[in-house]
Amino acid sequence: MSRIPRSLRATFARDTSTFARRWPGKLFVVAVLVAVPAAFLLRSLLGGSYIDDSWVAVLAAFTLVVAYAFSRRLLVTVLVAALVLGAATLGMTPRVASAHTGDDALLARLESERAGGTLSGYRDLAVAKIDLDADTPVRFAGLGADETTRMEVGSLTKAMTGLVIADAVERGEIRLDASVSTYLPQLHGSEAGTVTMRELVTHTAGYVAFGPATMARGFWAAPLGRNFFSTEVAQVVEEARAGTLDTRGTYVYSTLGAATAGVAVAAAAGMSYAELMRTRLFEPLGMTATAVETDRNEVEGGWSASGLPVEPWVLGAYAAGGGVVSTAHDLAAFATALLDGTAPGLSAMDPIEAAGADDLRVGMFWHVSEESAGRTITWHTGQTGGYTTYFGIDRADRTAVVVLSDVSNPVSSELGRDLLAGQA
Secondary structure, eight states: OTHHHHHHHHHHSOGGGTGGGSHHHHHHHHHHHHHHHHHHHHHHHHHTOHHHHTHHHHHHHHHHHHHHHHHOOHHHHHHHHHHHHHHHHHHHSOOOOSOEEEOHHHHHHHHHHHHTTTTTTOOSEEEEEEETTSSSSEEEEEEBOOTTOOEEOTTHHHHHHHHHHHHHHHHTSOOTTSBGGGTOGGGTTSSGGGSBHHHHHTTOSOOOSSOHHHHHHHHHHGGGTOOOOOBOHHHHHHHHHTOOOTTTTSOOOOHHHHHHHHHHHHHHHTSOHHHHHIIIIITTTTOTTOEEOSSSOSSOOEEETTOOEEOOOOOBTTGGGTOEEEOHHHHHHHHHHHHHTOSTTGGGGSOOEEEEETTEEESSSOEEEEOTTSOEEEEEEEEOSSOEEEEEEETTTTEEEEEEESEEOTTHHHHHHHHHHSOO
């Protein structure tokens, strides 16, 4: 009987009085304390989810260090860390709101999606469905949000920028076959300056996704849910100049390229990017709640898919790559203008280049997919650290769907495609 208490005492005794009395044991403790958070970090990096869940590695490291500092017992430390991480991930997982508002039929469709588990991982959700030939052309529904709730639209900004670029071509302010250095002389003398505006808007310029300085800031800021994009034009130019353009001529999605194109067209028009978007797109289409986050927050923060609160992404000179905030109401007006032909720069939606798949092409930032049912869908998605967006239109059928979520959940695209294909 006495062996059980003694074995328990040995198990939970301070490590320095048992296996860690000598250096091999001490090194083993250090190895475990480092290996656990390193494993979480490696999972985030290899899984492409660093912005979403790298906070788990930080929490693991903090918990392990604090627990071991107080207990000096490796087994106790690991158990405490497991309990803390389990409670945190479970407690922070987003859950879809129960409050609802909007069109009954569209709400019924959302409730059906909820029952099927499609809405797992959402919080607040706003949806618009547009059908110009229906008795009610525009309908809204929301769970925890409504058509007036402002959210970041992320890379849908690129598609909006494409329209303004096409409009600038029609105005004679820029040429698609001109090198970007024509409008951004800061790029003269660099290989990045030789790419054309056409290459930038079709993601074939060879620019990387994000510049190295931005990526470096993101490495430290993302695990804490901090914004890491606020940049000046000089940094965007420097990041572009540093590129080697190894993939030039091939479709490779680039937010740096979109940002550079936005800065270039604004310079050619003689105004800031935010003013350009406001005067040529938002105001003409009556999008009064839509704005560009360049130097201040225009929305509250959102959440990562794993539940981390995330600051708004105020993008500065990167704004053309994803800096717009909007509402379902404004995006429905935007979709209506695209479908009825009253939006500027509609040629941006016409496909120009292949986009890495047999059934996918790209216009001026707009993607055009040939669906299996024979439909052609023109679309763009958006994702920031705390929000996601789906925006898809069927130009032939004169229908469109908008999905806005305050969680950075990429399955919003699946929901959007389902709503666009289905009846509701």
